[in-house]
Amino acid sequence: MEDTNAIAIANSSLERVGRAPATVALLCQANLSVHAGVARVLLVGSRGLAGGHRPDSDVDLSLIVDMALLAPRDPERVRYLRAVLHTTQAHWRGPVEADLAAVFDINGCGLRCLDDGAGYIPDQCPRGGVDCFGVYKVQRGFDGYVTGPGLDVRRMYPYLTPWCRDDA
Numbered sequence: 001m002e003d004t005n006a007i008a009i010a011n012s013s014l015e016r017v018g019r020a021p022a023t024v025a026l027l028c029q030a031n032l033s034v035h036a037g038v039a040r041v042l043l044v045g046s047r048g049l050a051g052g053h054r055p056d057s058d059v060d061l062s063l064i065v066d067m068a069l070l071a072p073r074d075p076e077r078v079r080y081l082r083a084v085l086h087t088t089q090a091h092w093r094g095p096v097e098a099d100l101a102a103v104f105d106i107n108g109c110g111l112r113c114l115d116d117g118a119g120y121i122p123d124q125c126p127r128g129g130v131d132c133f134g135v136y137k138v139q140r141g142f143d144g145y146v147t148g149p150g151l152d153v154r155r156m157y158p159y160l161t162p163w164c165r166d167d168a
């Protein structure tokens with residue numbers, strides 16, 4: 001089912017991550033692919049602008065889900081988020097692991113607080129970037145929503161946007 005929904009990201013469309021050239025090369029090598037329901041891919045953590053990664057560090061990617069395609073309730077929503085994560089994982093050919101998070105708007109701000117890396121724009125988000133998004137992960141035996149008080153968009157900074165759907 002995933003293959004029919006998968007978009008293999010052409011290497012040329014990854015060029016916008018010029019500020020992390022080694023990671024760009026890694027993402028190309030890794031055959032970065034996304035589910036058709038993904039609007040944007042964010043690169044966070046040590047292999048992005050934060051720096052300081054070890055040779056075996058994971059690549060931390062947030063897959064921003066198109067809300068128009070996401071079911072509002074479980075179990076359909078969980079199923080969809082798992083498919084989103086599975087698509088990228090199943091196509092991943094990287095020399096190190098991908099640490100994936102499916103990220104989706106939960107309060108209707110449209111995740112405008114994640115503006116494409118230029119910086120935090122609180123005026124565009126009625127909630128000031130706090131508790132704006134839900135996170136789902138399937139990783140190392142964990143399979144579920146990542147919960148906790150005050151999930152803050154600013155914790156994702158600094159990030160890069162290796163890929164963005166043309167219409168997103």
Ligand SMILES: [Zn+2]
Nearest residue numbers: 109113125132
């Ligand atoms: Zn927001």
